[in-house]
Amino acid sequence: MSVFESKLPELKTSIFTEMSLMASEYDAINLSQGFPEFDTPEFLKNSIQNAIESGKNQYAPSIGLPSLLEQVALLIERQYATKVKAQDNITITSGATEALWGAIHTLVRQDDEVIIFDPAYDSYEPAVELAGGICRHVTLNAPDYQVDWDVVSQLINKNTRAIIINTPHNPTGTLLSEKDLQQLQNLVVENELYVISDEVYEFMTFDNFRHESVLRYPKLFERAFVVSSFGKTYHCTGWKVGYICAPKLLTQEFRKIHQYVTFSTFTPAQIGISSMLQNHPQHITELSLFYQEKRDILSNALKKSRFKILPSKGTYFLLLDYQAISNLNDIEFCHWLTKKVGVAAIPLSPFYKNTTKDKVIRLCFAKNESTLLAAAEKLCQL
Numbered sequence: 001m002s003v004f005e006s007k008l009p010e011l012k013t014s015i016f017t018e019m020s021l022m023a024s025e026y027d028a029i030n031l032s033q034g035f036p037e038f039d040t041p042e043f044l045k046n047s048i049q050n051a052i053e054s055g056k057n058q059y060a061p062s063i064g065l066p067s068l069l070e071q072v073a074l075l076i077e078r079q080y081a082t083k084v085k086a087q088d089n090i091t092i093t094s095g096a097t098e099a100l101w102g103a104i105h106t107l108v109r110q111d112d113e114v115i116i117f118d119p120a121y122d123s124y125e126p127a128v129e130l131a132g133g134i135c136r137h138v139t140l141n142a143p144d145y146q147v148d149w150d151v152v153s154q155l156i157n158k159n160t161r162a163i164i165i166n167t168p169h170n171p172t173g174t175l176l177s178e179k180d181l182q183q184l185q186n187l188v189v190e191n192e193l194y195v196i197s198d199e200v201y202e203f204m205t206f207d208n209f210r211h212e213s214v215l216r217y218p219k220l221f222e223r224a225f226v227v228s229s230f231g232k233t234y235h236c237t238g239w240k241v242g243y244i245c246a247p248k249l250l251t252q253e254f255r256k257i258h259q260y261v262t263f264s265t266f267t268p269a270q271i272g273i274s275s276m277l278q279n280h281p282q283h284i285t286e287l288s289l290f291y292q293e294k295r296d297i298l299s300n301a302l303k304k305s306r307f308k309i310l311p312s313k314g315t316y317f318l319l320l321d322y323q324a325i326s327n328l329n330d331i332e333f334c335h336w337l338t339k340k341v342g343v344a345a346i347p348l349s350p351f352y353k354n355t356t357k358d359k360v361i362r363l364c365f366a367k368n369e370s371t372l373l374a375a376a377e378k379l380c381q382l
């Protein structure tokens with residue numbers, strides 16, 4: 001075949017793959033890709049092993065195992081004081097990625113516009129494009145990455161179908177506030193839009209900041225999909241198990257797509273996670289403090305460096321401004337950092353449609369203390 005017309009001609013290898021490959025080639029400390037260095041809890045591993053040994057190895061119901069759906073409904077009630085129905089509102093998915101894909105394909109029709117905020121997680125735009133839609137980008141800038149809702153309002157037109165938000169936010173570690181959610185709610189209700197809320201870091205917020213889930217805002221939730229990932233919550237990103245919560249009608253439409261994308265999600269993991277939620281609820285209540293300590297280890301160790309540390313209120317990412325150290329653009333700087341300094345980080349410009357001149361990089365602190373201290377020692381030498 002000499003010519004093949006790509007459906008995603010502009011898409012290149014993701015920056016996460018590129019930096020992780022470079023980290024291993026140069027034997028650098030890898031603070032680039034966002035995955036934990038430590039293992040998933042023993043109880044969860046044992047539960048999954050037991051499920052496999054006892055022959056629970058066939059398809060789960062397409063929408064998810066009833067016991068896991070129930071546990072997620074209880075979790076939502078505990079966290080956000082919101083009652084949802086397991087069978088009507090929750091669907092278990094193969095990672096948040098599948099949930100986002102399905103939500104986007106449920107909502108987006110040919111030529112619909114979807115508003116996203118840059119820096120944006122990289123799976124949103126290809127999914128919107130493959131659904132026939134167009135992303136309209138709102139640029140957020142360092143150091144605070146605040147949303148100007150007037151700018152969002154001006155972008156809304158008769159083709160606007162949905163707004164995708166992500167809080168706690170990857171890559172910046174910022175949180176949307178109660179005021180942000182209220183402004184979003186006003187725009188969504190007034191213009192009859194939909195929301196996809198990517199909340200995969202929902203249990204990782206610091207310094208007593210509260211995660212403002214869309215699930216706390218009934219009028220907003222009426223027009224929303226809320227997405228989460230057990231991979232983030234239980235340090236098992238490789239299992240790809242997540243869930244999506246939405247009103248009944250949206251859930252019904254979502255499930256039509258879900259059944260022909262994956263049909264159902266890995267049964268033993270659903271059994272294990274259900275049992276983990278039931279028997280060890282403290283894992284979730286302790287998660288913020290667990291990650292806050294890691295954030296503090298890294299940021300304290302970097303205090304004497306020439307990097308400017310930007311505030312991280314949630315997620316497991318910390319942004320550093322390197323203006324005082326180098327004039328290189330952020331991609332060149334990350335390449336240099338990996339090859340010459342021995343620390344791999346992620347540049348922020350690939351998260352922007354219209355690029356950015358901010359000299360900011362992202363470090364992942366979901367690592368052991370020794371790894372964080374070894375990386376900080378190298379960075380302090382610059």
Ligand SMILES: Cc1ncc(COP(=O)(O)O)c(C=O)c1O
Pocket residue numbers: 034094095096097098121166170198200228229230231232237240241242
């Ligand atoms: C903001 C955001 N959304 C979605 C995902 C995908 O989650 P999953 O691995 O469960 O598909 C990630 C993973 O890094 C993420 O950071």
